[in-house]
Amino acid sequence: MAKIELTRIPFIKNALKSRYPQLAVFIVMLIGYIFAILAGLIGTPVGSHNFSIVFVWIAWWAILILVAVPFFGRGWCAVCPIPLPGEWLQRGAVLSPPDKRPKWLNLRVPKMFRNIWLQNISFLLLALFSSVLLTTPNITGVVLATMLFAAIRLSTVFERRAFCRYLCPVGGFIGLYSQTAPIELRIKDKQVCVTCEGKPCYNGSQAGYGCPWDVFPGGLTKNTYCGLCMECIRTCPHDNIAVNLRPFSADLAKPSTRMDEAFKAFIMLGSAMIYAGILLGPWGILKDAAYNVGTDAWFTYVAAFLAIIFVALPGLFTVGILHTKNTLPLKQRFASLSTALIPLGLMFWVAFSLSFVLTNASYILTALSDPLGLGWNLFGTANATWQPMLTSMLAPAQTLALVGGLIWSARTAQKAAGEVKVSPIPVIVYCFIATCLMLWLLL
Amino acid sequence: MNRSELISRFLIVTGILLSVGAPLFLWARTPLIHARMAEDGGWNPDIIQAEVGKPLHLKITSDDVVHGFAVGQMEMQSVDVLPGKVTDITLNFDKPGIYTFFCTRWCGLNHWRMRGTIEVSGSSSDPEPASSLLYVSLDLDLDAPHDAPVVPNGKPSATNGQLLETNLPIDLSAEYYRSHSPYQVFNELSATTLTESQRWDVVAYLWQTNTTSTSLVNGNQLYAQNCAACHGENGAGDGVFADDLAAAGESSMQTMEGAMDMVMQSPVNFTDPRRMLGASPALLQGKILRGGMGTGMPMWGSIFTEEQIWDLVAYIYSFQFEY
């Protein structure tokens, strides 16, 4: 399937090239983000009626996992407010070209951290505390504020967006799953880049900043680390950057060989299944363990969580592919074949989030009118009653997502197996078993 | 610095200031009364100032479960206080004094500890005459055992009693009823020719004549709202919190008031004839007013009006008699 270059459409091109549309969205997002922090800290402690919980964990999450990631990849990162204050501070400007001399330390992130292990850890940290995080406005407020300040701090120590690249707990999985999205930012013509002097897309120029995500657009082959910040569209003097519409999961044809990314796939797959079991399953003990942070039961839950993600799931996977004898080292086969888990994991999250979001979506109306639980009624919807939405569509939609995900991952497995020249069967069987388990948990 | 940079900086700074300032400002101007389970702090604030003749507007919200709000010794419907929602309420006081507000929903084991006070200042045109309480003027010892030595075999019937009563020398007045226990009346009837069960029937009749159906309905309502959580819907001392009360014992007292030499007791069983038939209305009034010192029984004097307490007393006896 051919790609369609969206930046050929003058409206899109101009909207991306100009800084103002994005800046307008940025300001709105930043206001919303700060308001969410404040709402979490001073608003009602009843999560379901507090803006911070309802807008971050229900509304934002729904948009992120059901729309933004599957269709726009890192589209969220293009408008995310978290790195902005730090970035503006780092540049000493919002729009003006940067000074020649950096204002801050501008260090390079040490080599050992230049992978997504820190993101894996930060995600797991949030995941293990998710039961309290997702229901306690105070804690949500503190976590949101911490992310904002961590991003600011890292911007003043390291160059570019160190927080986004190496620490952001959401950024990690958005990057992983953005490979499946039908949107990409790529160069148009390699030859132009080869002869391009100064590579302003990476180094910056009077027209704009060098890639904040520390990637060289000329070398982009997958979406994972391009934050769609659109700077390179503005800086490339040869108009060599395009945003393309492309087939889904195009990036997965070239499987990754990195262990941090492979484990990210397992972490995401495993946590989707564990959450489904805890939040939607019938096991009271499990729920109690997850919610009573700090108790013995919770530590057991943490141990089980980590064991499933780091031992059970990858272990079974390894056992499955052991027999696929060939000359490549096991590590490489492991990393490459785990690519098949990316669409599977994404669809697991979609299916899980569907039920979570549809049951709680009606809180959005209430929280919109009375965001702090102070008895306001800004839009007249403060007294909307809670009711699950579209309940009849839920099970079919989930089944569709899961079965679709299985087929999608089977095809991905075929391609990945082709790359490393082994049989895809064990991986497909693995995906099949995981899907059955997830179906059973959800339905 | 060029103009667009300046404008964007201005917009960003204004946006940030607004997003911090506006909610803080509005929040500070919306004083809320927060309701939490007693273990987590109860009402906050729990002392409210008001003035006679000036309407008091309150905004109440719950931080955990559904609570209720009512003010003692006042004509008012209790209102529900829902988690995360704000309930508006306006109160008018026409007498100065210290009023007690309290939770009317069974929110948890220490539900009855959820109380606060409204201090109403000002002067009143109609000073209330001080009425001395019956249990005080009768000099009753509220904590002495008072079990009836004899109890009927079944529930005495007021209808049967009415037929027997006509030519008996008994006093049907409220004073007599209030100051005597059913057993005392039963005992005074021993000089008559009636059988034991007939005498109990007459007692039931005396109790019935001092009870109106309205007061039973009121009593029932008050009971369901305030007492049933511990004493049980049917008076058997088996309310939803009864076991917890007994089990929680000392520890639950300590969480609230520091270490105390007190042990919670299981709630009284109102269907036990030995206990109930040995108690006079005045005694029950006293127990309700004062509470059961050192047991889990709260004091209701600051909450119920005198009439409400008599209604409750009447209702509690209905577990013993067939009206």
Ligand code: SF4
């Ligand atoms: S990586 Fe995280 S902080 Fe950075 S833009 Fe994406 S979501 Fe926002």
Ligand code: SF4
């Ligand atoms: S500035 Fe444009 S042409 Fe030059 S290297 Fe970057 S993308 Fe290629």
Ligand code: SF4
């Ligand atoms: S500058 Fe270009 S390549 Fe770098 S993150 Fe932004 S959009 Fe992606």
